[in-house]
Amino acid sequence: MNAVHALRALRAVAGRELHSFVRQPGRLASALVRPLLWFLVFAAGFQNVFGVAIAPPYETYIEYKVYLVPGLLGMVALFNGMQSSLAMVYDREMGVMRLLLTAPLPRGWILACKLAGGAALSLAQMLAFLLAAWAFGVELQPLHVLAALPVFLLAALMLGALGLVLSVYVKQLENFAGTMNFVIFPMFFLSTALYPLWKLQESGAWLVWQLARFNPFTHAVEAMRFALYGQLQALSLGVVAGCTIAFFALALWGYDPQRGAARRGPGVSI
Numbered sequence: 001m002n003a004v005h006a007l008r009a010l011r012a013v014a015g016r017e018l019h020s021f022v023r024q025p026g027r028l029a030s031a032l033v034r035p036l037l038w039f040l041v042f043a044a045g046f047q048n049v050f051g052v053a054i055a056p057p058y059e060t061y062i063e064y065k066v067y068l069v070p071g072l073l074g075m076v077a078l079f080n081g082m083q084s085s086l087a088m089v090y091d092r093e094m095g096v097m098r099l100l101l102t103a104p105l106p107r108g109w110i111l112a113c114k115l116a117g118g119a120a121l122s123l124a125q126m127l128a129f130l131l132a133a134w135a136f137g138v139e140l141q142p143l144h145v146l147a148a149l150p151v152f153l154l155a156a157l158m159l160g161a162l163g164l165v166l167s168v169y170v171k172q173l174e175n176f177a178g179t180m181n182f183v184i185f186p187m188f189f190l191s192t193a194l195y196p197l198w199k200l201q202e203s204g205a206w207l208v209w210q211l212a213r214f215n216p217f218t219h220a221v222e223a224m225r226f227a228l229y230g231q232l233q234a235l236s237l238g239v240v241a242g243c244t245i246a247f248f249a250l251a252l253w254g255y256d257p258q259r260g261a262a263r264r265g266p267g268v269s270i
Contacts (some may be wrong), residue, residue, distance in 0.1 A: 006105065006109060010113045010116065012113075013110060013113035013114055013117060014114070014116045014117030014120065015117070016133075017084070017087075017114070017117030017120070017121060018117060018120060018121065019116060020225050028124075028125065028128060031076065031079070031080065031125045031128075032076075032125070032128060032129055032132060034075065034079065034130070035072040035075050035076055035129050036052025036071075036132055038068070038072060038075070039065060039068055039069075039072055039132075039133065039136070040136070041061070042062055042064070042068060042194070043065035043068060046064055047052050051177060052149060055196065056156065056226070056231070057225060057226045057228075057229040057231045058229070060213060065133075065136070065137070065138060066138055067196075068193075068194070069130070069133050069138055069140075069226060069228070070193075070222075070224040070225035071188075071191070071192065071194060071221050072129065072133075072193070073083075073126050073129060073130070073152065073155075073221075073224055074159075074188075074191075074193055074217060074220050074221045074224065075188060075193065075265055076122065076126050076129050077122040077125075077126060077152075077155055077156045077220070078159050078160045078161075078184060078187065078188065078226075079119065079184065080118065080121055080122040080125055080156070081122065081156070081159035081160045081161075081162055081163035082163055082166070082180045082183070082184060083163075084114070084118035084121075084163045085116075085162075085163030085164065085165075085166045085167045085176075085180075086167075086180070087168050087170075088114065088163070088164065088167035088175055089170050089172070089176055089211065092167070093172070093210065097199050105251065107255060107256075108252050111248070111251060111252060112248070114164070115157060115160050115161060115164060115248065117151060118156075118160040118163065119156040119157045119160050122156035122160065123149070123152055123153055123156055124158070124160070126152050127152075130145065140228055141229075141230070143230075144227070144228055144229060144230045146229065147227065147230060148224065148227035148228050151223050151224055151227040151237070152224060152227075154220075154237070154240055154241060155220040155221075155222070155223065155224055155240060157244050158216065158220060158240050158241075158243050158244040158247065159217075159220070161243075161244050161247035161248045161251060162183070162216075162243075162247050164247065164248065164251035165247050165250045165251045165254065166179060166180075166183065167251070168250075168251055168254030168255060169254070187215060187216075187217040188217065190208060190211045190212050190215050190217075190218075191212055191215050191216070191217045191218040191221055192212065192218050192221050192222060192225075193221050197209060197213065197218075199213060200212060216239060216240065216243040218236075218244075219233075219235070219236035219239040219240050220236070220240050220256070222236040223236040223237050223240055
């Protein structure tokens with residue numbers, strides 16, 4: 001693959017995602033409304049219900065709103081990953097994906113460009129949410145936030161890759177909302193986004209605890225939580241990286257035109 005052509009494809013495909021976002025300034029506001037609402041309502045309503053003990057990476061007792069921040073960062077990336085998946089389904093219905101996938105470039109590179117564009121948008125929205133959280137009194141070390149950016153990006157890539165996988169199997173826009181809710185809400189609630197794992201174990205919710213332990217979203221949240229305090233959670237980083245590779249490989253396999261033609265039957269474009 002020619003490096004110049006590859007960079008042009010990256011600029012065109014990822015740039016299309018970014019330009020679309022810039023042309024719609026309301027998308028940033030709408031992306032922040034949901035996590036900010038959760039941040040303000042849950043922080044106020046459950047401040048005295050979910051006491052958080054001193055546990056790594058925290059070195060002292062913290063307010064519940066501080067605990068919520070990494071989970072809501074994950075929410076931002078999760079919803080944007082699903083939004084990118086919706087855009088993929090729309091592009092396929094409009095024929096854009098067929099044109100992209102027939103370009104004289106490796107299919108994996110084209111999908112990687114789509115993933116990079118979506119992850120860049122997720123990262124921008126996550127930083128905007130962090131700024132809003134800081135305005136509401138959550139104090140974080142700027143150097144720790146800067147060092148955490150690669151972890152944020154890795155989490156965004158994992159959730160974007162999951163969106164790519166969904167776009168393989170969701171054939172129509174009408175079916176997307178139900179599928180999205182089926183993925184988003186179990187991943188979010190069966191995680192450490194709203195409460196720590198030890199709370200689940202202490203309460204005797206064994207099944208929920210086990211599901212949360214093996215939830216990739218839990219590991220994305222925990223990797224970001226530790227990174228925001230200048231620490232690395234090696235297990236969570238490994239799980240997130242491994243899931244990113246696995247999800248992307250599944251998406252690449254799903255967008256194989258020979259498989260697709262056999263599965264969908266003749267006369268149906270990808």
